[in-house]
Amino acid sequence: MSDFKDKSNNIVAGIVFTVSLILYFATVAPTVSFWDCGEFIACSYTMGVPHPPGAPLFLLIGRVFTLLPDFIGDIAFRVNLISVFSSAFCVLFAYLITVRFIKFWKGEPKSFEDKLIVFGSSAVGALTFAVTDSFWFNAVEAEVYAISMFFTAILFWLILVWEEQARHDMENEAILLLIAYIIGLSSGVHLLNILAIPTIGLIIYFQKEKKKEVDYGKIIGILAISFAILGFTNFLFVSGIPKLYEVTEGPLAILVVLALSAFLGYKFQKEGKLTLSVAAYSVFLLILGFTSYEMILIRSGLNPIIDENNPETAKQFISYMKREQYGTESQFLTIFDRKAPFWSYQIEKMYIRYFSWQFIGKTTSSFGEVLAGYRPGEPGYGMTFFGIPFAVGLIGAYHHFKKDWKRALANLVAFFIMGIAILLYLNQPDPQPRERDYSYVGSFFAFALWIGVGLSAILEELAEKIKGNKTPVFIGFLLVATLALPVWMGYKNFHEHNRNGNYVAWDYSYNILQSCEKDAIIFTNGDNDTFPLWYLQEVEGIRKDIKVVNLSLLNTDWYIKQLRDNEPKLNIPFSDGQIEQFRPSIWETQELSLPIPEHLRREHNLKEKEMKFTVKPTFQGRGIRVQDLMIIQLLRHNMAKRPVYFAVTVAESNKIGLSQFMRMDGLAFKILPYQIQQVNPLGIDAKILENKITNEFQYREINNPNVYYDDNVKGLLQNYRSAFLRLIYHYREKNDNDKVLSLLQKMEEILPETVVPIRHKDIAMRLALFFHEAGDATSFNDKLNSILNDRQLAEREKLEVAQALLSTTKKYSPESEVIIENLMNSLFSGQDQSKAYTFMIAFYENQEKYQEAANLLEKWLTISPTDRNAQRKLDFLKAKLSTSSAPSDTNKAE
Numbered sequence: 001m002s003d004f005k006d007k008s009n010n011i012v013a014g015i016v017f018t019v020s021l022i023l024y025f026a027t028v029a030p031t032v033s034f035w036d037c038g039e040f041i042a043c044s045y046t047m048g049v050p051h052p053p054g055a056p057l058f059l060l061i062g063r064v065f066t067l068l069p070d071f072i073g074d075i076a077f078r079v080n081l082i083s084v085f086s087s088a089f090c091v092l093f094a095y096l097i098t099v100r101f102i103k104f105w106k107g108e109p110k111s112f113e114d115k116l117i118v119f120g121s122s123a124v125g126a127l128t129f130a131v132t133d134s135f136w137f138n139a140v141e142a143e144v145y146a147i148s149m150f151f152t153a154i155l156f157w158l159i160l161v162w163e164e165q166a167r168h169d170m171e172n173e174a175i176l177l178l179i180a181y182i183i184g185l186s187s188g189v190h191l192l193n194i195l196a197i198p199t200i201g202l203i204i205y206f207q208k209e210k211k212k213e214v215d216y217g218k219i220i221g222i223l224a225i226s227f228a229i230l231g232f233t234n235f236l237f238v239s240g241i242p243k244l245y246e247v248t249e250g251p252l253a254i255l256v257v258l259a260l261s262a263f264l265g266y267k268f269q270k271e272g273k274l275t276l277s278v279a280a281y282s283v284f285l286l287i288l289g290f291t292s293y294e295m296i297l298i299r300s301g302l303n304p305i306i307d308e309n310n311p312e313t314a315k316q317f318i319s320y321m322k323r324e325q326y327g328t329e330s331q332f333l334t335i336f337d338r339k340a341p342f343w344s345y346q347i348e349k350m351y352i353r354y355f356s357w358q359f360i361g362k363t364t365s366s367f368g369e370v371l372a373g374y375r376p377g378e379p380g381y382g383m384t385f386f387g388i389p390f391a392v393g394l395i396g397a398y399h400h401f402k403k404d405w406k407r408a409l410a411n412l413v414a415f416f417i418m419g420i421a422i423l424l425y426l427n428q429p430d431p432q433p434r435e436r437d438y439s440y441v442g443s444f445f446a447f448a449l450w451i452g453v454g455l456s457a458i459l460e461e462l463a464e465k466i467k468g469n470k471t472p473v474f475i476g477f478l479l480v481a482t483l484a485l486p487v488w489m490g491y492k493n494f495h496e497h498n499r500n501g502n503y504v505a506w507d508y509s510y511n512i513l514q515s516c517e518k519d520a521i522i523f524t525n526g527d528n529d530t531f532p533l534w535y536l537q538e539v540e541g542i543r544k545d546i547k548v549v550n551l552s553l554l555n556t557d558w559y560i561k562q563l564r565d566n567e568p569k570l571n572i573p574f575s576d577g578q579i580e581q582f583r584p585s586i587w588e589t590q591e592l593s594l595p596i597p598e599h600l601r602r603e604h605n606l607k608e609k610e611m612k613f614t615v616k617p618t619f620q621g622r623g624i625r626v627q628d629l630m631i632i633q634l635l636r637h638n639m640a641k642r643p644v645y646f647a648v649t650v651a652e653s654n655k656i657g658l659s660q661f662m663r664m665d666g667l668a669f670k671i672l673p674y675q676i677q678q679v680n681p682l683g684i685d686a687k688i689l690e691n692k693i694t695n696e697f698q699y700r701e702i703n704n705p706n707v708y709y710d711d712n713v714k715g716l717l718q719n720y721r722s723a724f725l726r727l728i729y730h731y732r733e734k735n736d737n738d739k740v741l742s743l744l745q746k747m748e749e750i751l752p753e754t755v756v757p758i759r760h761k762d763i764a765m766r767l768a769l770f771f772h773e774a775g776d777a778t779s780f781n782d783k784l785n786s787i788l789n790d791r792q793l794a795e796r797e798k799l800e801v802a803q804a805l806l807s808t809t810k811k812y813s814p815e816s817e818v819i820i821e822n823l824m825n826s827l828f829s830g831q832d833q834s835k836a837y838t839f840m841i842a843f844y845e846n847q848e849k850y851q852e853a854a855n856l857l858e859k860w861l862t863i864s865p866t867d868r869n870a871q872r873k874l875d876f877l878k879a880k881l882s883t884s885s886a887p888s889d890t891n892k893a894e
Contacts, residue, residue: 023131028081028499029076032076038531046306047299055144061082091130098122100161104403117463129451131490137497159200163206187289191238201225205222223413264276395457399453503698509535514697525654547570551654557579586623596611597673604673618656648669694746705754721763725763728740777812799839811848
């Protein structure tokens with residue numbers, strides 16, 4: 001492999017790898033992150049079974065990383081390192097691939113100037129990819145996408161190695177077999193890697209076909225064959241191989257197919273039928289690589305604590321691989337029935353916007369949040385990188401087609417298949433629960449290769465124009481390119497991708513668990529309030545007494561059985577057969593009742609023997625889901641022995657009419673046997689809530705402006721603010737201003753608005769007024785200035801703020817008066833002059849500035865002389881002024 005024969009190439013490759021590795025080490029998450037990370041880490045540690053279709057190879061590698069020494073970091077950090085190393089190696093292969101692209105028309109670089117063109121351009125291009133938004137995000141957390149991208153990169157590189165050897169009459173079919181094995185092996189991480197097959201097919205065809213002219217018919221034919229192979233491989237992994245397990249209720253059928261394909265490969269090899277031999281051996285190696293999935297069957301059979309879908313039998317394994325948990329609808333059959341607007345949403349928002357994030361840039365709101373628009377002039381699409389990476393990539397694509405259209409076409413196919421083609425296949429509905437840019441990193445990888453090619457094109461152009469010593473110019477250009485591309489992009493992306501100090505997923509999950517009493521049941525909503533809890537319980541052993549019940553999974557029979565059978569067991573008095581019959585049912589709005597356990601009646605001094613609540617249809621307006629029926633059953637059969645909670649993230653529609661019985665105890669609502677509003681309209685027990693949020697909870701680094709939190713996390717963090725606000729309202733109603741101020745200051749210390757902005761103006765305004773009422777004029781002024789200056793309020797919003805400021809009877813400080821007067825005066829430039837005058841006059845009255853109010857009224861009456869109410873108000877103020885001025889005049893006369 002000629003990549004490693006040139007010492008200069010080895011040095012540059014080493015630098016590229018080392019720089020990438022240091023970058024990702026410096027920014028890797030210190031512990032568990034949100035989304036699937038907690039699940040994958042917990043399953044790596046316990047050898048559990050994650051959500052379909054699983055990632056057994058990732059889990060096996062993850063298990064090895066969990067065995068690293070303790071001094072390296074916690075278990076989550078160790079598993080995060082898989083992505084760090086995978087991503088650094090991926091960048092290395094991006095460099096090696098670009099080198100091979102350029103060398104195809106330039107040949108082996110001999111002079112120092114040629115080495116600058118080939119190695120220098122490739123290095124800058126690879127490092128540019130290293131700091132792209134989505135790839136960097138994947139590189140610093142324990143997810144499958146980083147290692148999946150590594151496998152894709154090595155497949156690209158291997159086919160180019162094979163091609164070079166074939167060009168020099170050293171055809172090494174072993175490389176093609178290695179490619180087949182890696183495709184099979186990588187299926188144990190993610191199936192995205194099979195999308196490299198059409199690119200591999202094209203390169204093989206172009207090498208075999210020596211003609212220089214374009215034969216569109218053959219190219220289309222090869223692409224059709226490649227897509228057929230891709231489809232066959234997908235069938236093999238998703239249905240074919242799992243079906244073999246069903247034939248013999250075990251691996252025997254697979255062993256037979258392995259033996260048969262190996263025999264055919266050997267037979268064809270002896271007969272000199274090389275193509276058939278490679279095909280047969282490839283099937284053998286694809287299946288052999290896939291056998292990492294034996295782990296799923298084996299581990300599921302041992303019933304680990306995390307055993308999603310329970311795929312321990314052949315039938316269940318097939319369902320698991322087909323992802324039937326998410327529905328049985330065929331992706332291919334629905335490809336023309338778009339689930340969202342095709343261009344405006346699926347193309348522009350779900351691809352072009354993501355592509356722009358990588359090579360054009362992002363823009364942010366005044367709060368520093370990345371917004372969700374996607375057109376120039378709208379939020380979310382910015383020229384942060386001045387479009388330089390995009391422009392250089394376009395130059396590279398043009399130059400590549402000009403110099404070597406065959407490999408350029410192969411790369412274009414990769415760019416399309418791993419981008420737009422995935423989008424067409426996935427057919428994502430609007431809205432999505434999270435950003436999906438990670439799905440298209442393969443497409444961004446292909447484009448990034450052209451950035452290196454583009455830089456070489458510019459250097460080649462300079463070489464033609466410069467006479468004499470070109471080295472200083474080349475070095476200068478590469479330095480400028482390095483600064484303009486990877487350095488500038490890295491600088492702009494660093495804050496958003498630096499996970500140092502980001503403990504929010506760990507702490508948030510810990511605080512959910514700490515919100516619950518001993519032996520509690522807690523209903524959770526989705527990934528972010530479930531998977532990190534699994535991590536804390538199964539890896540770190542925290543609060544294993546609590547039973548976490550995910551509402552989405554509660555619709556499945558296997559999960560209900562596991563809740564019944566796995567420690568800590570829940571009382572679910574149904575047999576396997578009964579559970580398997582659970583289905584969504586026709587439902588009309590009706591009142592239900594649950595018996596109140598005797599000890600709870602005594603504890604709360606209740607006369608009622610039943611909790612009564614109204615359950616409305618929850619499924620398509622006329623039915624009820626299994627999860628809703630199971631909530632009722634779990635309450636009926638477990639509430640006597642276990643306290644029951646709902647996480648604060650659970651939507652109102654999932655609470656089946658129980659909200660009136662819920663008391664906020666931090667990040668969870670406890671179900672009480674009575675309507676909490678009868679005792680406390682705010683739905684809290686002040687002592688319990690205050691102890692949780694001020695003493696028991698952890699809030700590491702969420703007040704640190706140097707730690708980046710994305711929109712989703714900031715939304716979750718608002719739940720802390722919500723808990724504080726309920727407590728503040730409670731003490732405000734008791735006129736305990738000292739307590740109110742103490743809690744306001746504590747909330748600001750833990751959750752400063754400069755780090756986690758308040759999203760709603762009315763809440764921000766309310767907090768400002770609370771500071772005013774509690775006597776903290778400085779904080780009030782700061783908050784009010786923030787509202788007026790940072791939010792760029794429209795006239796209507798300014799009027800709303802003005803109205804809120806008039807709601808208090810407490811006089812403002814002189815400093816506050818100045819701010820409010822400026823706001824009021826700004827209203828006079830708006831369209832609604834009458835409201836501006838009304839608010840300003842009311843403000844002056846509030847501040848007992850009657851002369852100023854009278855002056856304004858006189859001015860208003862010149863504009864609207866028929867306003868009788870204004871005239872009466874003016875007469876009243878003049879009378880008030882005349883009576884209040886008499887003593888003052890007497891004093892002056894003396």
